[in-house]
Amino acid sequence: MVDLGCRGLIESRTRVGEQLVCEIRLIDGPLLVAAVEDSKPLTVGTAVRFEPLDDELRFCADV
Amino acid sequence: MSEVAILGVGMTRFTRQAARGAAALVGEAVREALDHAGLRAADIQASFCGSALATAGAGQQTLKNVGLAGRPIINVENACASGSTAVLEACAWLRAGLCEVALAVGVEILSDIRGPLPTTDDWYFQTGLNLPGWYALKASRHMHEYGVTRAQLAAVAVKNRRLAAENSRAYFQAPVTLDEVLQSRMIADPLTLLQCCPKADGAAAAVLATAAFARRRGGRPIAIRGMALTSGTAVFVAGQPSESAGQRAVLAAYGQADVEPQDLDVVECHDAFSIGEILYTEALGLCAPGRGGELLASGATSPGGRAALVNPSGGLLAKGHPLGATGIAQLAELVWQLRGESAARQRPQARLAAALTMGAGEFELDANACTVFVLEQPHPT
Numbered sequence: 522m523v524d525l526g527c528r529g530l531i532e533s534r535t536r537v538g539e540q541l542v543c544e545i546r547l548i549d550g551p552l553l554v555a556a557v558e559d560s561k562p563l564t565v566g567t568a569v570r571f572e573p574l575d576d577e578l579r580f581c582a583d584v
Numbered sequence: 585m586s587e588v589a590i591l592g593v594g595m596t597r598f599t600r601q602a603a604r605g606a607a608a609l610v611g612e613a614v615r616e617a618l619d620h621a622g623l624r625a626a627d628i629q630a631s632f633c634g635s636a637l638a639t640a641g642a643g644q645q646t647l648k649n650v651g652l653a654g655r656p657i658i659n660v661e662n663a664c665a666s667g668s669t670a671v672l673e674a675c676a677w678l679r680a681g682l683c684e685v686a687l688a689v690g691v692e693i694l695s696d697i698r699g700p701l702p703t704t705d706d707w708y709f710q711t712g713l714n715l716p717g718w719y720a721l722k723a724s725r726h727m728h729e730y731g732v733t734r735a736q737l738a739a740v741a742v743k744n745r746r747l748a749a750e751n752s753r754a755y756f757q758a759p760v761t762l763d764e765v766l767q768s769r770m771i772a773d774p775l776t777l778l779q780c781c782p783k784a785d786g787a788a789a790a791v792l793a794t795a796a797f798a799r800r801r802g803g804r805p806i807a808i809r810g811m812a813l814t815s816g817t818a819v820f821v822a823g824q825p826s827e828s829a830g831q832r833a834v835l836a837a838y839g840q841a842d843v844e845p846q847d848l849d850v851v852e853c854h855d856a857f858s859i860g861e862i863l864y865t866e867a868l869g870l871c872a873p874g875r876g877g878e879l880l881a882s883g884a885t886s887p888g889g890r891a892a893l894v895n896p897s898g899g900l901l902a903k904g905h906p907l908g909a910t911g912i913a914q915l916a917e918l919v920w921q922l923r924g925e926s927a928a929r930q931r932p933q934a935r936l937a938a939a940l941t942m943g944a945g946e947f948e949l950d951a952n953a954c955t956v957f958v959l960e961q962p963h964p965t
Contacts, residue, residue, distance in 0.1 A: 537713070
């Protein structure tokens, strides 16, 4: 099951080619790796949330 | 003397030489190790072959033509720590009394693989998390948490390229400048091309024996004072461990050897990517956590520095990283250093040394595997 409401903080980040990939520490503890939509600059410590984006589910800035 | 000793080592140059084939590379490394030990193939009672990507039976395929068929051959896979794990397994046999003399060999052919090396989970790979990406995440976290700079990361490559210029077995033998490292193509931010190890082909071998055999033979055995193998913990579920796989291996090996980090004269550690040397010099206790960048920048780990000389071989960044051969090649450099055979890259009066080899590729662990060895040149008796 996918929790569409989950939120977290970027713990680390890298860009491989065009893809921004981050480790995200969810607010309830677990760490996961995910591709992140980076329409705006995202740094370590930025809050992100999981939500549908076009035809994919991705993390994006939690603004 | 410890229970187990290294009697001799050998290795090929690490370079692009896939056409030679694994058997030829292993043959060259094994023959040199036997010569170095003053032994013949007939003296070897069991062999352990480390390779991360080879097909089944790599040891049998590569050792049958160097006179080692017919005796036990054990194949070992443990990612980039395959070779060093083969040494550890050989030591286990020696300590258990299953043999008196053993061979550990590691081999890999990588240069014919196009693009990034495969990893264990296709989902991560498709997401962009290849091995440079995995280390880049660690680098970005370290930069955020401790203020490690891009220049400090790049300085690892500058130091190790300079050291490799004195090593005829190294893949790269030309120094590079800080600007060249920083301006090279970005692979996985913040790691540029020259902060990533080359995909090399090569083999390395070590002849090991019980202390009793080493005493009977004489020569110049190097004692294994401590050794440890750890696997990573499931960071995604449990969170970051209080001690990493590297730190746990270091503590165990140092405890066995009864040594402190400041006792070390020489270190070979797993700089597959520049951040690796910073992380693992910290894990080895050469500095406080988070101070690895400053330690490197101070020159303390360079020739003539106040701390242990780190990666005199040029490390994985400059010497090359044929996965299964890497851990044994690190031990080979330490044996040469402790025997005073490292020529221009020799650390004067080297007596105590350590090697840390990391296996990576499983993204949901903080590492696949980590081995740490502490070696000592025995005092004259």
